[in-house]
Amino acid sequence: MDGGGSKTVCAVATPYGVELGRATTGPSNYQAVGLDTAATRVREAMQAAVEDACRRTGGEIEIVGRCLALAGVARPEDHQAWRGVLPTLPGGEGPVAITHDAMAALVGGTGRKLGVVAIAGTGAIALGVNAHGEERRASGWGYVLGDEGSGYAIGLAGLRAVCRAADGRGAETALTDRVVRKHGLDRLQALVRLVYGEWKPADIAANAPLVLRAAEDGDSVARAIVEDAAAELALASTAVIRGIGLAEEPVEVVTVGGLWDASPLLQERFAAHVRDSVPRVEVIRPRGEPVTGAVLLAREAAGG
Structure with a gap:
């Protein structure tokens, strides 16, 4: 999940990095739009991306790891706020990384x-x-x-x-x-x-x-x-x-x-x-x- 001030993009991929599904919703910087709105956009993007992956593969998807890379996540209280949202998202209690969207930009941009x-x-x-x-x-x-x-x-x-x-x-x-x-x-x-x-x-x-x-x-x-x-x-x-x-x-x-x-x-x-x-x-x-x-x-x- 890459969520910023203009849009939120979610991709579902295999452990080898092969993309299976993708979806885009509106901004999810909770500092700007509020936690409820941001959580809704993240949830909708994840659900739509999973549905897209299921359509493409013709089967069900098991989520084994998630990353929420979101603008506005910088302090411990930001992480705590999003931890409270996790039970409402696809993937349940599975492993999750919560970080700033800049970290996803770095890793995606350099490959490491x-x-x-x-x-x-x-x-x-x-x-x-x-x-x-x-x-x-x-x-x-x-x-x-x-x-x-x-x-x-x-x-x-x-x-x-x-x-x-x-x-x-x-x-x-x-x-x-x-x-x-x-x-x-x-x-x-x-x-x-x-x-x-x-x-x-x-x-x-x-x-x-x-x-x-x-x-x-x-x-x-x-x-x-x-x-x-x-x-x-x-x-x-x-x-x-x-x-x-x-x-x-x-x-x-x-x-x-x-x-x-x-x-x-x-x-x-x-x-x-x-x-x-x-x-x-x-x-x-x-x-x-x-x-x-x-x-x-x-x-x-x-x-x-």
């Missing part, structure tokens, strides 16, 4: 529980694990306290740049026209009503693609925003690398999340910043999906 993952989507976080199993994370504090380099941070920076340009406090930018057209504004001041009245953090983050495309097209204001985001994401990743004692070792950093897919420039500048600090680093794209990592963690929980 070793290295660093830099996640950049609506939010942002870096997570690393060394050969001794020691973990360290950086960023991921949420859109108010942190998540620098995230879709929210980039989208907000783009909107602020548009406002600064309108006042004459900042340089002219192609973002102005793109924001006006995207939101069908008759005048730029109408943005105030949207931002303070209707929009949630995800709506702010939805402006990030405008910034990324403008940067790729050469807009200097947008490029500066992307450069700052790349530097912040690199700072989080290098903090993790140092924190788990891998600064002098060969280490892989896998980039996971929609922002990386949308912006070669972000990927390029991030890699350059990380290499400046950690010479033996290799920045890679994911070898597998986060849900594939969750399958591997479920197999580990089952003793495989």
